[in-house]
Amino acid sequence: MLESTFIHCPGIGAKSERKLWQAGARNWSELIARQETLRLSRLQRECLVPLVEESIVRLSERDYRWFARAIPQREHWRAYPSFGSRIGYLDIETNGGLDASSLTVAGLYDGYRLRQFVRGDNLHEFPEYMEQFTMLVTFFGTGFDLPFLRRAFHMEFPQLHVDLCFVLKRLGYSGGLKQVEKRFGLKRSDEIDGMSGAGAVQLWYDYRRGNDDALRVLLDYNAQDVLNLEVLLDAAFPRMLEKVQWIGDESAAASTASAKVG
Numbered sequence: 001m002l003e004s005t006f007i008h009c010p011g012i013g014a015k016s017e018r019k020l021w022q023a024g025a026r027n028w029s030e031l032i033a034r035q036e037t038l039r040l041s042r043l044q045r046e047c048l049v050p051l052v053e054e055s056i057v058r059l060s061e062r063d064y065r066w067f068a069r070a071i072p073q074r075e076h077w078r079a080y081p082s083f084g085s086r087i088g089y090l091d092i093e094t095n096g097g098l099d100a101s102s103l104t105v106a107g108l109y110d111g112y113r114l115r116q117f118v119r120g121d122n123l124h125e126f127p128e129y130m131e132q133f134t135m136l137v138t139f140f141g142t143g144f145d146l147p148f149l150r151r152a153f154h155m156e157f158p159q160l161h162v163d164l165c166f167v168l169k170r171l172g173y174s175g176g177l178k179q180v181e182k183r184f185g186l187k188r189s190d191e192i193d194g195m196s197g198a199g200a201v202q203l204w205y206d207y208r209r210g211n212d213d214a215l216r217v218l219l220d221y222n223a224q225d226v227l228n229l230e231v232l233l234d235a236a237f238p239r240m241l242e243k244v245q246w247i248g249d250e251s252a253a254a255s256t257a258s259a260k261v262g
Helices: 014-023 028-034 042-059 064-070 073-079 123-130 142-151 165-168 177-183 197-208 213-243 251-257
Strands: 086-096 101-107 114-118 134-138 160-162
Touching: 014 197, 028 213, 042 177, 064 073, 064 160, 073 101, 073 160, 073 165, 073 213, 086 114, 086 142, 086 197, 086 213, 101 123, 101 134, 101 142, 101 213, 114 123, 123 142, 134 142, 134 165, 134 213, 142 160, 142 165, 160 165
Parallel strands: 086 134, 134 160
Antiparallel strands: 086 101, 101 114
């Protein structure tokens, strides 16, 4: 889908993009090949073609920072799976406060391995570990996780960022993560089923008072938050293709974004 994206070009919105697809420019290469036959004004061609040519080069260089800046953030989902090989599913826990020292746990899953960073243990390793990722996936990370991490580590996040809270809302799935999970048929373990963020806060305080089992439960709660993000993204991606009325290789879309839930 990324190679079919034109909305980062001057003067191109969702309607203009669909018109380009319908006219035969289904991707960047086709636009370059058909630029003389497309119904574009001289000014449109002069603006569109150079940026499309640069997009091709930037993708070949795997320049995720450039795409993160060029593409509107609400459309970063289009870069999956082009940058999916270095994706990080992220969720954090806090002790209920808002200052930097309130961060307690950060969980990151790369599609193969889950790593969790805990205050008082290995939380200081989080910023360096983050550097490997080209795309982040969160649920309301725009409003909570990333601002909190910026305060805690004085770091920036140049990665592409898919905030599933807003992607799923565009698809008609409103509410918090736990509510959305149920609508997709996802179930949590009996031990943490129904647990809220307040419950996670209490677990941290129980752990700090000497209850080591409370930390185990908290880490399980965080792990299920993180791992379910992958399932939700795989379900949302083909639905978003339908929503934007993408005209492309349907077999490729199915193979790269096979939904894990119905």
